[in-house]
Amino acid sequence: MEQIIKFIQTYSLLRMLLAFCCLIGIIFANAIVMGYLERKIAARIQRRWGPMEVGLQGWLQMILDGVKILSKQLIVPKDANRFLFRLAPLLCFTPVAMVFVALPISRSLYGINLNIGLIYIIAMGSINVFSILIAGWSSNNKYSLFGAMRSVAQNIAYEVPILLSLLAVVLTTSTFDLQEIVKAQSGPIWFVLYPNLFVAFVIYLIAGCAETNRAPFDLPEAESELTAGYHTEYSGFAFGLFAIAEYGNLFIMASIATIMFLGGWNGPFGFLSGPVMGAIWFLSKVFILMLTMMWVRWTYPRVRFDQLMNLAWKYLIPFSLVNLLITALVVKII
Amino acid sequence: MSGYFSEIYTGGKSLLIGLGVTFRAFIKPVVTVQYPREKIDVSPNIRGHIELIKCNDIEAKHDCRVCGMCAKNCPCNCIVVEGEKQEGVKGKVLTVFTVDFTKCSLCGLCVETCSRSALRFSNEYELAGFTREEFHFDLIKRLEEK
Ligand code: SF4
C-alpha cells in the first residue's frame, strides 16, 4: 500500500490521470443523480410518482437510460458539416470537465489552485455558448439554427449581470483566488448576509439560471417551438454528452454561487470546516442550490424572448451596475 | 419610474406565490396510481360495451323477451338477437345475443329502448385484442360466466 502511495506521489502524470478519471466519474455521477432527482421533483410537483419501475423508487432508471443512449447509432444528417457536427458535443463537455479541476471543494480537495480561478472558470463557462452555436449551425436544420441564435443572444445578455454581480464579491475580497474568497468568509458572516452582496446573489442566481439554459429560460431548447433546439439532430451518446454537460453546468453554477456567496466549504459560524467536513458542507450547499433551481424550473412557464431580453437589459444589468457602485463605495469607506 | 419599481415588487411577489404553490403541491400526496398494478374504481356512468343485466330470480338469469327492439333500433346494426319457442315456456327463449363492439357507437339506444330494462352498459374498459373477432361478444355466455 505504502509503495503504491509512494509510486503515485512520485509520478505526477499518473496522479493527474487518476484525478482526471475521478473528475469524469463525478461529472457522470452528478448527471445521473441530478437527472433522477429532476424527474422525481418534477413528478412530485405535478403530483405524479415519476420513475418507479426499475429498482427501489426507480433509482436505476437513469442508468438504464444511459445504457439505451449508448447503444444507439450516431446519425449525422446528410448535408451537415460532419466535422463540426462531431466536434460540438465534445466542445460542450470538455469545458465542464476543465472547470471542475479548479473548484475548491474543500480546504485540501481541489484539482489546481489558480490565483485567477474565477476568471478561468468564467472563461471556460463561456465556451458553452460557442458549442451550442456550432451544434445548431452544423446540423443544417432550421430549428437547430434558431435555437443556436437564441442561445447566443441570451448568453451575451446574461453574461454581463453574472460578471457584474461576481465583481462585487471580488471588490470586497480584492482577489480572484477562489480559496482566498472562501477563506475570507470563514467568520460567522457569509457574503450573502451583506445587503449589497445579497442583491448580487439574487442577480447571480437569476442570470445563472439563464446562462445554463434551464427553464424558465430554456429558449434554445424550447421543445414546443423548436422540437429540441440546438440538439434536435443529435442521437446516441452525442446527445448524452449534451445532457451530461447541462447538469455539469448546473453544478458549476451552483458551486460558484456557494463559493462566492455561501461560504464555500465553511460550516455555519466556521463550525467543523476541516478538509473532510468542508467537502460535505460544500456539496450539501451545492445540492440545496441545485434542488432550488429545479423547484424554480418546474414552477415557472418559459418566458417569451422579448421578456427575456427585457429582464436582462432593463432590470438585471442596471441593478448589478448600481450594486457594484455601492459596493465600491462601501469598500472604499470601510 | 414609479411603475418600474412597482413592477418589480408585484412581479417578485407573484413569483414567490408561484413557488409557494408548487411547494405545497410537492408535499401533498401523489394522486396518480401505478396503473396495471393498482386501479382506481371507474365512474358508474362509464360506457363499456352493453351487457345483459343479471337477475337471479328468473331461471334464464336475464329478463330479455326476444322482442328484437334493441337490434332493430341499433343504428350500427351490431346486435344480433335470436330466440326460439320451447315446450312449456311462455314466449320465446333467447338463444343468441351477440354484439359486434367494433361497430358499436355507444349511443345507448339499445339500453333506452329495451322495454324490459334487460340491458345496460358494462364498466369494462381494459379491452385489447389482436383480431376483430375478439370484439364480437356473446352476451349470453358472458352472463353465464359471471
Ligand atoms: S349502444 Fe348504440 S350502437 Fe351500440 S349496440 Fe346499442 S344501439 Fe347499437
Ligand code: SF4
Ligand atoms: S329490447 Fe330488451 S327485451 Fe327486447 S330483445 Fe333487446 S334486450 Fe331483449
